[in-house]
Amino acid sequence: MENLAAKNGKSRKPVSQQDPTMIPPMDTIRILEGIYEESVRIYRSNLRIVGLGTVEITAARHAMEKDEQGAPIGTFATPTVFLGGSNLLLENLTIINSAGQGEGIGQAVAVYAHCDRAVFRGCTLRGHQDTLFTGPLPPRPRERAVFGGIPIREHHSQYRQLYEHCYIEGTVDFIFGGATAYFDQCQIHSLRHYRNRSTYITAASTPQGQSYGYVLYRCYLTGDPDIASVYLGRPWREYARTMLVECRLDDHIHPAGWHNWDQPANEKTVTYQEYDRLHAEELRKHRVPWSDCLARGSAEWTREKIFAGDHFWNF
Numbered sequence: 001m002e003n004l005a006a007k008n009g010k011s012r013k014p015v016s017q018q019d020p021t022m023i024p025p026m027d028t029i030r031i032l033e034g035i036y037e038e039s040v041r042i043y044r045s046n047l048r049i050v051g052l053g054t055v056e057i058t059a060a061r062h063a064m065e066k067d068e069q070g071a072p073i074g075t076f077a078t079p080t081v082f083l084g085g086s087n088l089l090l091e092n093l094t095i096i097n098s099a100g101q102g103e104g105i106g107q108a109v110a111v112y113a114h115c116d117r118a119v120f121r122g123c124t125l126r127g128h129q130d131t132l133f134t135g136p137l138p139p140r141p142r143e144r145a146v147f148g149g150i151p152i153r154e155h156h157s158q159y160r161q162l163y164e165h166c167y168i169e170g171t172v173d174f175i176f177g178g179a180t181a182y183f184d185q186c187q188i189h190s191l192r193h194y195r196n197r198s199t200y201i202t203a204a205s206t207p208q209g210q211s212y213g214y215v216l217y218r219c220y221l222t223g224d225p226d227i228a229s230v231y232l233g234r235p236w237r238e239y240a241r242t243m244l245v246e247c248r249l250d251d252h253i254h255p256a257g258w259h260n261w262d263q264p265a266n267e268k269t270v271t272y273q274e275y276d277r278l279h280a281e282e283l284r285k286h287r288v289p290w291s292d293c294l295a296r297g298s299a300e301w302t303r304e305k306i307f308a309g310d311h312f313w314n315f
Helices: 002-007 264-268 280-284
Strands: 027-031 034-037 040-042 047-051 055-059 081-083 086-091 094-097 111-113 116-121 124-126 132-134 160-164 167-170 172-177 180-184 187-190 199-204 214-217 220-223 230-233 241-245 271-275 292-294
Touching: 167 172, 172 180, 187 199, 199 241, 230 241, 230 271, 271 280, 280 292
Parallel strands: 027 047, 034 055, 040 081, 047 086, 055 094, 081 111, 086 116, 094 124, 111 132, 116 160, 124 167, 132 172, 160 180, 167 187, 172 199, 180 214, 187 220, 199 230, 214 241, 241 271, 271 292
Antiparallel strands: none
């Protein structure tokens, strides 16, 4: 798929010079129904990838795999699909990291979205720990010298992503990263951890000064039967921003809602909010005091406002 995308390339004005209100010419790749066992890297921009029928792209790389020197390859070498461009539309695709979970597996990314002006429409993303990474990476890692993983060829001034009517599943931090990402009417499903301990849905690393991080808009948060309680999120970095707007939550969500990742200082810098006109008062009794439960204001959280009038989803 990477080779096909490269062959279809055409000379165009750089994305940074394009009128943000205009939709650029798009090349289209249509994938016939089937199961494709491969890891895919796409560095192209202005590209539409559409699944015809049931299309699964699956691979099973995981962080504890060993490289040629015998060292673990790490989280960011594991994605089934890597996206590195701008103006991208993925539609009707199922993308899976089938490595599973456990001490010998660790993180296993299904989609590494290092992209701007990207739309995922009607897609299914399956994995366990770290299913979806919404770039960019933080400035530096905390536990190793370098992040490693897939080579980055292009950095973007913004990372704006829309997930529309998608299904995303996982266990620990299975939506994580620094993008401004809008999840519109998605099902976010928590799988049972192999130890059946409490887990976390989001782990935003929103850069300091960025206006928006994750917005879950009218999403449905579900969980496996008899699952241990699940937190809405914890901050991968201290300025994490995550908002739930008119979402429906099943009973698996921990009453406290949010976790500080065992660093109390994060409580002063994160922004965690829920907008629920019917249940805000009741939620406020249980949620951590450093989050907000609001009955009004949900009308302000439209995709048009979050993306400052750039209608890039009109592909």
